[in-house]
Amino acid sequence: MITGNATLDWALISVSLFNAILLLWLGLIVLFNAERRTWGVLLLDGGLLLGALFFVSHTVMLGHEMTTTVSWGLNFWWQIGWFPVILAPYLWHVTVLWYTGFWERGSTSLRRRHLAGLVVTSVLALGLVFLMLLAHALPTYTQIAYRNVADVPALRGIPLLFLLYPPFAFLSVVLPIDALYRPEPSARMMGDLARRRARSWLIATSLVLLAVGAAITAFFAWALNGYRMIGGVYFGWENEIASFDLVLSTLIAGGILMLGQAIVSYEIFTGKALPRRGFFRHWRSIILLAAGYATLASWTLIYEPRPIYSVLLAALLVIVFYALFSWRSFVEREQFMARLRPFVSSQRLVNGFLDSSDRPGSSAAALFEVICADVLGATRARLIPLGALAPLAGQPLAYACAPDDPPVPLPRALFDDPQAGVLPLDASQSAGLEWAVPLWSERGLIGVLLLGPKQDGGLYTQEEIEIARAGAERIIDTLAGEQIARRLTDIQRRRLAETRVLDLRTRRALHDEILPELHRVALELSALPSSEPGTGDILRSLTQIHHQISDLIHTSGGVFVSNGQGGSLAQSLLALVEGEFADAFTSITWRADDPGAFDPLLHEVVCSAVREAVRNAAVHGRGSQPDHALNLCIEVRREGDRLVVDVRDDGVGMSFGARPPDSGGDPSGGSGGGLVLHSTMLAISGGELVVESPANGGTRVVISAPV
Structure with missing residues (x-):
């Protein structure tokens, strides 16, 4: 004592x-x-x-x-x-x-x-x-x-x-x-x-x-x-x-x-x-x-107290504080993951550039709001794309800023020092914004994140700035990537429409001008005396050309069309299978519902994908056994607002089991390039193509598209 x-x-x-x-x-x-x-x-x-x-x-x-x-x-x-x-x-x-x-x-x-x-x-x-x-x-x-x-x-x-x-x-x-x-x-x-x-x-x-x-x-x-x-x-x-x-x-x-x-x-x-x-x-x-x-x-x-009690109390103290430390570490980890969740979750990029009703950059704007409100706790913020990505990323994003706020003069060090962390702004010209966080990538400066004061009046922490910087850089990449994808998708859609129009014009010219002229010439030749030398051979050649052009109108580019008239999808698919692959299968089972109104351009894309699936089944379904029985089943049905075409065969299947269409060639020697092309065309049009091959044989191709 x-x-x-x-x-x-x-x-x-x-x-x-x-x-x-x-x-x-x-x-x-x-x-x-x-x-x-x-x-x-x-x-x-x-x-x-x-x-x-x-x-x-x-x-x-x-x-x-x-x-x-x-x-x-x-x-x-x-x-x-x-x-x-x-x-x-x-x-x-x-x-x-x-x-x-x-x-x-x-x-x-x-x-x-x-x-x-x-x-x-x-x-x-x-x-x-x-x-x-x-x-x-x-x-x-x-x-x-x-x-x-x-x-x-x-x-x-x-x-x-x-x-x-x-x-x-x-x-x-x-x-x-x-x-x-x-x-x-x-x-x-x-x-x-x-x-x-x-x-x-x-x-x-x-x-x-x-x-x-x-x-x-x-x-x-x-x-x-x-x-x-x-x-x-x-x-x-x-x-x-x-x-x-x-x-x-x-x-x-x-x-x-x-x-x-x-x-x-x-x-x-x-x-x-x-x-x-x-x-x-x-x-x-x-x-x-x-x-x-x-x-x-x-x-x-x-x-x-007795030494044993001192030891026990010390041990209990260590255990209690270690348990509390572990608990706090777990809670902090959960909070950290909750903050990261908006960054690692899907940004719905595919929906963003396929769905024309989706406003461009909406997912990026939502992510930016999460960064400012939940991660940083900022009173206001702006994200300004700069450099090579600025034309693609579009307009700056704003959080709690007035639309008529004047432009903020950026510090010169922002462009000169890649190692700069957080730079102060001129308070008299920054409209309530205090700090500038430069955003860099391999291509150089891609943007700047402008931040106002924190809601609680404190300082931004190192962890908050690092998360915000990573999130802001991802937002700019997302905006640029989404814009590129939208532009490429629009170009591809226009090309498809132009190709469709050109194809219809070509067939119309063949049907309305070339074929009648060939028919007239054939009639004039047939009116000549049969004693004329070579008349029969010329007439037969013209007739053969007439039939080839007529067939070409129906199967232009290997894709079945109904003379440009846009018949129902079920009828088009039935004519396609019976016209080209009737002799390729032991039996063909057909189940079809009326899908209702269908976009003509998507009609052609679906027909092309079905034809590729049926052709693969006909060419590779028997594998190395040409005498093997091969049955085909095609089902056309409507599921909600989507059309589903289910193509199944009982052939040898694929040794790789279920797989996406771009995973490589099948064991029978196909390259898989056709399915990759058609799956891409479907994706651009809002559809999808899935290939499945069970272990017991057979192949299933499921094609779906919006009605």
Whole structure:
């Protein structure tokens, strides 16, 4: 027991251990996460680790009873603990000057204001270190206990160390407050904004350190003049000192929490351009862990349960916190996946360029709204395509922006630096937008994402910007790809229509002009005397040409048509199969429903696909057994607003089983190119073609198209 008051002792050790854990964690995290380990970062890190060392020594000293019997170990930790007390304020002073731009440029107002103060604090720090190391100006714990300070350098009975420390601590804490209020402009991206946001936390930290220094000074005065003595040994002051110590430790704990909040919320010392959300979550976790562990460990020291109970409690604490950490990691993963879901889900691109009723870019606009509202929490945003993809991606996308907002002047660095992260915009000309995020691809700059302030007034985190950048780049690619696909689809549709019209014109000319003329010539020849030489041969040739042209009208290009009259699909397919493939199958089973009105262009595409499927069955259905029986079944039915043509045979099938039509050739030697072509034509027209081949043989081709 330290004071004999269990509650007070418990609180003392808990707060001291809590401070040691937090300072050690902050020091290591800043060191490991610093973008560049500059001397300023190392100074801050040294100050944090020295603070952790002080509270380690402080906790060890609290583990000893306040008696006249002082061990060597207590004297050792007493000496060690004073080095952080002296150096930490100085390191804080130098670190704040570095952070506010004291050494970044030449002669600046900040340097002119603080150069003299820095020289004074440096001289005082060197003097204090000299007094401790060489002059042995620090009384030992035994000398303090017996009030025997005659052997240490003193002025009028007051140790020099106690005289120099108060002005040193005061200057080291007050001067940084002025530097924080009036810093130099930051060269770091978003550095000025981070300084403004973190300034209140850092100034509060300095004020807490100032209060601690004032309290230590008051304690020195009281310790040298106000002790009650019995037999030359201090007696009866344990509770007063312990209470004072608890107040100081609690103040320092508040300062550590404020400093940690500034570090993790704005990454002001790590050099990162943007804070990271995960960094802040780990900070909250270490606070809970430090509080829980310090409370439990101090309880076991004060109440001294059996060692087995201490071990069990420590094990339970580790298990509980690890379970909580795992649970939070799982929850964060679920939240992360929920944010990613709009990016990895289907963007309905095929429907977008096949369905003429679908507004171009609607899926991209919806995805952009998800990025701005759910991922970034932005008040407003714009996505502007640039570079080679700008003509394809179309007009900029806007979120919560007025249609009449003026164009935003883009920073020049946006076009010059591919490594630029987030660039500030001119607030007077940006219509409420504050930041520009460049978007790059292999082809160069493809766009820029303009962001307004966050809805909660905070800073955008590194994770948010990275997700937003990836999403915005995908949106521009999606818009460009969708536009290319729409244009190619429109071109293909026009080509099909033009081909159809040209085919009808050709057949009409053959039917209305060429065939009548051939018929007239044949009649004139037939009226000539049969004795004329060669008349019969010419007449037979003309008749044969007449029949060939007539057949060509019915089967132009190998695709069956009903003389351009557009008969029903069922009739066209029946005439096609019976006219070309009647002798290719052992039997043909036909089932057909009336599909109703049908687009003439789609009529021809479906007929071509059915003919290719039937031809494949006729050519490859028997495989290497030409005498094998081969039966064909064709079914035409309507399913809702779609027409389905089901072509099945019981041939040898495909050894690859069910597969898409573009997966390669079949085992009988077909290339599969015909089905690939027709499946593409159907897809352009809004239909589809699926090929199935069961393991027991046979092939099934299902063709569907919108009615």
